[in-house]
Amino acid sequence: MTTSLQMDVGNTYAKWRVRHAGEIIARGGYAHGDNAGREAMLHSVTGVDHIWLASVAGAELEHELAGLLRQQWRVEPWFARTPAVFAGLTNSYAEPERMGVDRWLAMLGARARCGGRICVVDAGSALTIDLVAADGRHEGGYIIPGPALMERALLLDTDRVRFDDDVAYALPPGTSTAAAVRHGIAVAQVGAVTVALRQAGNPAPRLFFCGGAGKTLMALLGQDADHAPDLVFEGLELMAASVAASGAQI
Known part of the structure; x- marks a missing residue:
């Protein structure tokens, strides 16, 4: 053991x-x-x-x-490094190693859970959204600033957007600066996922959320989805175990 x-x-x-x-x-x-x-x-x-x-x-x-x-x-x-192909998952990048390995492993972990078309949303410092076809082909993705980066940009580049209130992320219009900022960020994050899914078309992919803000974003979106916070670890374990078993270098 x-x-x-x-x-x-x-x-x-x-x-x-x-x-x-x-x-x-x-x-x-x-x-x-x-x-x-x-x-x-x-x-x-x-x-x-x-x-x-x-x-x-x-x-x-x-x-x-x-x-x-x-x-x-x-x-x-x-x-772990990002390859061109592994375990039926095919990288869409012309230079595969330039894809963040965390995105790659999260897709690998989600694909191991579901054989159909998937969309992986990793809500961390950055919000990443990746689509994978049922045949394992990465269809492409999006990289968007996460909530903390969005808030920091507002605070750094505007003189009058300042607040000390600890306001939760929500979707209704805000009635204070703090609420307007936090709710605006929530709308931006939810809106990004919504548009990405609309752009994806049919068949609708199975949706997976991971990352520190994944559970919050999933709740705000209000759509049927799986919260799988360990997707990166799951993909890492799959890849490492395969390498260890084969002795191959990826």
Whole structure:
């Protein structure tokens, strides 16, 4: 029975989970620069057999993280990279490696759950929307600023848009600056998914949501969908297990 550390490393935040004998025994996350959060991960388990990473961070951060993981567990980390084709999923990019590996793995994870046409919405720092045909062909996607980036842009570039209120995201028109901003962002996010689905046409794809804001966005959209927060991890595990079994390099 093996133990694996799996990581989803973004530009500002890293999520991780530990799987042992098919069960998740620990999980967490930390912002880059949060040494206490990173130490909690490093001491979450005494030993691991595999370390698998999905990373869209820069080379310097990847190198530093790989060194820490190697030092802690004496295991060589494996970084997933985006290929042209894998397990029936076909990349639409002319340069496949330029697609974020988190998007690729989320599609891989969703496709393993559903054999038909799918749409994967990953609501994190960025909102990504990806369509996959029933035959596994990536039909294309969208990359949109997420809620925090939208709000930051307003605060940085306007003098009078300021507020301290903690207002939830909702769709009705706002009656304060805080509500107008947060509700406007919600309308923009929901509107983006709605237009993307309309553009997708028929047959309607099965909809999957992941990412930190995935559950909120799914509720705002009010459409039948699956909330699958671990899609990136699920795709990572599928890809890493296949590589380990075959000894191939992707």
